[in-house]
Amino acid sequence: MATILSGAWVRDELLKECKPRVERLRQRARPPGLAVVLAGNDPASEIYVRNKVKACQELGIHSEKLTPPESVTTEELLRLVDALNRREEIDGILVQAPLPRQVDGSRVLLAVTPEKDVDGFHPLNLGRLMTGRPGPRACTPAGIMELLARYEIPIKGQRAVVLGRSDIVGKPMAMLLMHQHATVTICHSRTRNLEEEAARADILVAAMGRPALVTAGFIKPGATVIDVGMNRIASREEAARIFSSAPQKLAAFERNGSVLVGDVHPVDVVERAAAYTPVPGGVGPMTVAMLMVNTVEAAERRLGVCSG
Numbered sequence: 001m002a003t004i005l006s007g008a009w010v011r012d013e014l015l016k017e018c019k020p021r022v023e024r025l026r027q028r029a030r031p032p033g034l035a036v037v038l039a040g041n042d043p044a045s046e047i048y049v050r051n052k053v054k055a056c057q058e059l060g061i062h063s064e065k066l067t068p069p070e071s072v073t074t075e076e077l078l079r080l081v082d083a084l085n086r087r088e089e090i091d092g093i094l095v096q097a098p099l100p101r102q103v104d105g106s107r108v109l110l111a112v113t114p115e116k117d118v119d120g121f122h123p124l125n126l127g128r129l130m131t132g133r134p135g136p137r138a139c140t141p142a143g144i145m146e147l148l149a150r151y152e153i154p155i156k157g158q159r160a161v162v163l164g165r166s167d168i169v170g171k172p173m174a175m176l177l178m179h180q181h182a183t184v185t186i187c188h189s190r191t192r193n194l195e196e197e198a199a200r201a202d203i204l205v206a207a208m209g210r211p212a213l214v215t216a217g218f219i220k221p222g223a224t225v226i227d228v229g230m231n232r233i234a235s236r237e238e239a240a241r242i243f244s245s246a247p248q249k250l251a252a253f254e255r256n257g258s259v260l261v262g263d264v265h266p267v268d269v270v271e272r273a274a275a276y277t278p279v280p281g282g283v284g285p286m287t288v289a290m291l292m293v294n295t296v297e298a299a300e301r302r303l304g305v306c307s308g
């Protein structure tokens with residue numbers, strides 16, 4: 001029976017470890033402060049941001065949510081970020097993606113001062129990652145590394161395949177795995193023989209945003225499979241096609257009118273993998289926990305308080 005890698009368990013462990021660090025900062029200086037910028041009204045982003053603010057409240061981290069309208073301009077967002085950069089009591093700034101269409105996202109990301117870049121998206125911090133220097137790491141890949149470490153999944157010398165080459169998951173994920181001495185292949189939508197490449201992986205990370213793309217033939221028996229996908233299926237035909245072998249998922253679709261599926265087929269992975277992350281409850285909870293870790297670390301660095 002495959003081991004389920006529980007992101008919820010690792011999240012709870014990470015948050016437990018953050019608590020005394022937040023307490024120390026409170027006693028020596030002030031609580032860490034996180035500002036979250038949510039522009040427009042993307043429903044998925046609203047849920048993500050709500051979870052981030054809730055985690056701050058539970059830990060005693062000061063949080064602020066800024067909600068400029070869908071019509072916000074690049075210049076207005078740049079002014080907002082600039083004001084947050086200057087505020088002493090704000091240690092972390094997170095600009096939730098996706099931004100409204102008219103906004104130049106890369107200019108906005110570049111405007112966040114690297115010391116407050118708790119997402120690890122600033123090119124300076126990506127350079128630090130690339131060259132193995134300390135600095136904030138993108139939350140999703142960093143969370144996956146925590147998950148692998150805490151379940152004692154070996155990485156050194158293993159063949160890792162990352163499906164997806166995004167700046168926020170695929171590329172930093174590949175780099176982190178390589179720093180831990182995996183032999184890493186990055187695949188993407190133009191890769192020839194995607195299935196064959198994936199099937200060579202001891203550790204397979206699926207982050208292409210394609211519902212249930214990874215079926216049995218992509219998974220080497222005994223592999224560890226990490227599913228970053230979070231796709232809401234609202235079409236009955238698609239649900240029926242993907243879940244012909246998963247009656248509970250089909251029943252969930254009938255109850256709710258939609259169903260959540262990762263980039264990995266939820267039935268095939270149980271049959272082939274030695275360990276895997278479920279959707280939901282796998283990678284998702286880790287991302288929020290790593291944001292808390294990055295915020296605490298930013299505050300410690302800025303206030304000169306060591307993590308003890």
Ligand code: GUN
Binds near residue numbers: 095098139140287
């Ligand atoms: N949108 C989806 N994931 C993320 C994330 O990790 N950070 C930000 N800022 N936006 C996102």
